[in-house]
Amino acid sequence: MNRLVAALVGLTLGAVIVVPSAHAATIATGARSLESVNFPGRFVTAAGRIDPVTSGSTAAAKRDATFTVLPGLASPSCYSFQVGGMFLRHYDFRLRLDVNAGTPAFRQDATFCAVDGSVAGSISLAAYNYPDHRIRHRDYQLWLDPYQDTAGFRADSSFRVTAPWAPKTNKGPVLPGLYADPHIVNFGGRYYLYPTTDGFASWSGTQFKAFSSTDLVNWTDHGVILDLGPGVSWADNSAWAPSIAERNGKYYFYFSGGMASGDTAKQLGVAVADSPTGPFRDALGRPLVRGGQFSGQAIDSMVFTDDDGQSYLYWGQGSVHAVRLNSDMISFDPAQVRSSKPSGYNEAPFVLKRNGTYYLMWSENDTRSEDYQVAYATGNSPFGPWTKRGVVLQKRTGQGILGTGHHSVVREPGTDTWYVAYHRFAVPGGNGINRETTIDRLHFNSDGTIRPITPTL
Incomplete structure (x- = not known):
């Protein structure tokens, strides 16, 4: 029975499903497990079941019963449940784990809104796009069923x-x-990450978020900033590949964007705020760099500030x-733009300076390829000329780490300790639109060259 038919059956038969008023519930995001209320010891698993899990269960069984709870793909006031690069979703009213297809239908199928469950402290999960249906177990299998105002149904659809x-x-x-595309900086001793929100077909997301941390491990989600x-x-x-810079107490946020219809050329914009977590407002009301104004796609902006300011x-x-940017940080002389193409260059330029040497880094190959990787060159000025030094970050197939690229680099203040943030295919099951952000150490050799970076899980 297809969804539309199932949704209309009640009306065809003259029956009306009435869902009693329920109080919205909240779930703490992060790693969590969901235990059946009426079958204690059985937990929701990646197999779309409730299965027994104990301290003596295998590591694999424990992983299958552990979900990362996220703000909902279709609505941040609801929730999505992820295992690796895959999400719990309903399909033909059956619960299963799938790779995010990036479509509006998938985001809705993988979003569930929490309401109070049958016992104190428990929750019940209603489908975002079928609000009169809830996740419940039947013969230990998870289904999306129309709500029934019975004690049995409430118990079957409740989880701790x-x-x-x-x-x-x-x-x-x-x-x-x-x-994806994480840009990492340090402002006032606190680290900030600005990524592309991923998982959308054709990378068609519209929102930018900010995250911050004092230790590069525990990150605070500051929500949508633009x-x-x-x-x-x-x-x-096409909200892609942001970056940020600070000048005189103002924060300038550079980003790529396009129109869903009409001229699809990507353009670069700049927004401004009084805080690194926004909210940001468009500083110009027009693009900073127009699509087609210079060769290639106008994407992947970043700002480097030299020692002289x-x-x-x-x-x-x-x-x-x-x-060179003008002192207002939102304009430049187009006649002064210098263009080049280092060997292997595709996208995502990033510039840093250490001990008087300038480093231009970039991503090679296509972001949809498992061979997406980072290379670099050195020079004696912000404009080069650049001497390519080689690839420093690439896949580790033995660890299931693929598509390592579109990086940024930050130095721990007051030290010579450096970190690289980058994206990779989500582990497991990711691809070129299902990517995740991670951080590893970046080390320099005594001669100033960059040591190959070991991507880790």
């Missing part, structure tokens, strides 16, 4: 949120959920463009 059976022991991903649709008049789609803007897919 417990500590995770498989606590997080690995370093990555550092952000729960699907995020939404292209209502916040930017010239873009409503001069800031430089870099961007571009296909070629890397560089220019």
Whole structure:
């Protein structure tokens, strides 16, 4: 029976399903397990069942019973449940684990709203797109069934949120959920991450978020800091690859955007705020770099500020463009733009300076390829000329780490300790639109070259 038919059966038969008023419930995000109320000791698992899990269960069984609870893919006031790169979703009213297809239908199928369960402290999960249906178990299998106002149904559809059976022991991903193109900075001794929100077909997301941390492990989600649709008049789609810079107490947020219809060329914008967590407002009311103004796609902007306080803007897919920014941080002289294409360059330029040497880093190959990787060159000025030194970050197939790229680098203040943030295919089951953000150490050799980075889980 297809969904539309099932949804209409009640009306065809003259029956009306009445869901009694229920109080919205909340679930703490992060790693959690869900225990059946009426079958204690059985937990929701990645197999779409409630299965017994004990301290003596295998590590695999414990992992299967541990979900990362995230703000809902279709609505941040609801929830989605992730295991690795896959999400719990309903399909033909059966619960299963699937790779995020990035479509509106998938996001709705994988979003559930929490209400109070049958006993104190428990929760029940209603489908975002079928609010009169709830997740319940039948013969230990999980189904999405129309609500029934009976004690049995309420018990079958209620779960206790417990500590995770498989606590997080690995370093990555550092952000729960699907995020790519991370830009990492340190403002005032606190680290901030600005990623692309991932998991959308054709990377069509519209919102930017900010996260912050004091230790690079525990991250605070500051929510949406810029939404292209209502916040930017010239873009409503393709919120990609942000970066940020500070000057005189103002924070300048550089981003890529496009229109969902009409001219689909990507353009670069700049927004401004009084805080690194926004809210940001479009500083110009128009693009900073128009699509087609320079060769290649106008994406992947970043700002490097030299020791003398001069800031430089870099961007571009296909070629890397560089220019001095004016002191207002929102304008430049187009006639002064310098363009180049280092061997292997595709996108995502990033510039840093150490001990008088300038480093231009970039991503090679396509982000949808498992061979997406980071290379670098050195030079004696912010404009080069650049001497390529080689690849420093690439896949580790033996560990299931693929598509390592679109990185950024930050130094721990007052030290020579450096970190690299980058994305990879979500582990497991990820692909070029299902990517996750992680962080590893970056080391320099005594001669100033960068030691190959070991991507870790």
